[in-house]
Amino acid sequence: VAEDTSAHKMVGANHRRSRTKFTEDQLKILIDTFNQKPYPGYKINTEESRIQIWFQNRRARFGFQKRPGPETLESNQSHGQDQPDTEFQSREARRCRTIYSTSQLRTLIEAFMKNPYPGIDYREQLAKEIGVPESRVQIWFQNRRSRFHLRRKGEVVSLEPEDRGKISEGLQGAEDTQNGTNFPRDSHSSRARTW
DNA sequence: CTACTAACCTATTCATATT
DNA sequence: AATATGAATAGGTTAGTAG
Incomplete structure (x- = not known):
């Protein structure tokens, strides 16, 4: 344990959004x-x-997805006894x-080619630049990353040894398979629907 | 320190605009 | 129909902070 672990924010790095504190x-x-x-x-x-995000986290925490009995949870108020199929309207x-x-x-x-994992600052900058909510930018990056890592998952190809220098934290699953797959092959036409 | 949980992630699935 | 890709999901990880 090192002393001096005080917050020494790396400059210009990509941080995450500051933690939201909901009021009561x-x-x-x-x-x-x-x-x-x-x-x-x-x-x-x-x-x-x-x-x-809050809903996502809560569903995960509560192990949702299953069809619990009529009760089980603390919420019960008047238990409907004739229409239990009210779950369809949920979604x-x-x-x-x-x-x-x-x-x-x-x-x-x-931006993706420069950094596939932009922090909150950069995402917001991008969002402003292209005039779209930051949340959409984040989703776009998520989709993009998933779709590129999706191909060829078993292969493990070492990447530039340079980046290995800063091992803040290892990755979990396996080595990041950043194979030499070409990046986006985007042969985009000329459709610009300004929604 | 530990517990809790917001933020973030991947992988997959659903949905829809475009070809 | 087939394809590409945005949105939503389950569920796991990272990290801030209250106790």
Whole structure:
């Protein structure tokens, strides 16, 4: 254990968003809503996707996905006794698909090639630059990363030894298989629907 | 230190605009 | 229909902070 582990923020690195602290009132509303509808539509999470994350985390923590008995949870109020199939209404409409213009995509792809894991600062900068909510930028990067790592998972190809220098923390699963796959082969036409 | 949990991640699936 | 890709999901990891 080293002394001097005080926060020595690396300059310019990519940090994560600062931890949100919900007030009691907010938490109350969130929990109440969750108990009614664990799968809220896009309307719930406005531009700030903190709420969406909150629901994701809570579903995971509570081991959702299963069909619990009529009770089991602390929420019970008046137990409906004639319509137990009210779960279908749970899932609401999802957010409308965002259509990125070619220029927006160009910016995103360029950024991705430079750094596939942008921190909150850079994501917000990008978002502002292309005029799209930061949450959409984050999702875009997630999708992009997943789709590129998806191909060829068994192969392990060492990458530049340079980057191995700063091992802040190892990766979990296996070595990052950053094979020499070409990057985005984006032969984009010229469609720029400015939604 | 430990417990809790927001933030973030991957992998997969669902949905839809474009070809 | 087939393809590409944005949105949502389950579920695991990283890290801030209250006790």
